[in-house]
Amino acid sequence: MSYADLPRVPSFNLTSGSLRDGDSLGSAQTSKRFGVAGGKDESPQLSWNGAPQGTKGYVVTVFDPDAPRAGGYWHWAVVDVPVSTGSLPAGAGGEDGSHLPGGALQLKNDAGFPGYLGAAPPPVHGPHRYIVAVHAVDVDELGLDAGASTEALVRALAAHTLGRAVITGHFERH
Numbered sequence: 001m002s003y004a005d006l007p008r009v010p011s012f013n014l015t016s017g018s019l020r021d022g023d024s025l026g027s028a029q030t031s032k033r034f035g036v037a038g039g040k041d042e043s044p045q046l047s048w049n050g051a052p053q054g055t056k057g058y059v060v061t062v063f064d065p066d067a068p069r070a071g072g073y074w075h076w077a078v079v080d081v082p083v084s085t086g087s088l089p090a091g092a093g094g095e096d097g098s099h100l101p102g103g104a105l106q107l108k109n110d111a112g113f114p115g116y117l118g119a120a121p122p123p124v125h126g127p128h129r130y131i132v133a134v135h136a137v138d139v140d141e142l143g144l145d146a147g148a149s150t151e152a153l154v155r156a157l158a159a160h161t162l163g164r165a166v167i168t169g170h171f172e173r174h
Helices: 150-160
Strands: 013-015 046-049 057-064 073-082 128-137 161-171
Touching: 013 128, 013 161, 046 128, 057 150, 073 150, 128 150, 150 161
Parallel strands: none
Antiparallel strands: 013 046, 057 073, 057 128, 128 161
């Protein structure tokens, strides 16, 4: 099961002070870990509202469907974000999770650590899409721990998502 297998659900409002839908990612959202010049591995600022009735919590993800590996590449996943939360500051995805709301938990990204990993597609691989999503879910806790796989996350999202708000950024290395 992959991100593409998630069911279509109603949308709600998502904005970001760090990126606009359809634009290129800024250097802050690219990866210094993987040698992108000016990269900062800073998760984007996000604000949302208008989630469907019955929402009890949120999940925030950043996913690259264009990565050169089966199933794409997960850059960030935060589960158990309280329903009272309507925004995350830029940099909330630091490895220590200190800027996340109480109760929220970061899963390991596909680089193997909890936190946000900035964009770093292979050079000359072409443009990649980075799908930044806030998923409104019908439970306050998904029942996943920090070691949960992205497959477990996708299964939980498929079972519990009421709505999804998305901003898609792009990045390419030459």
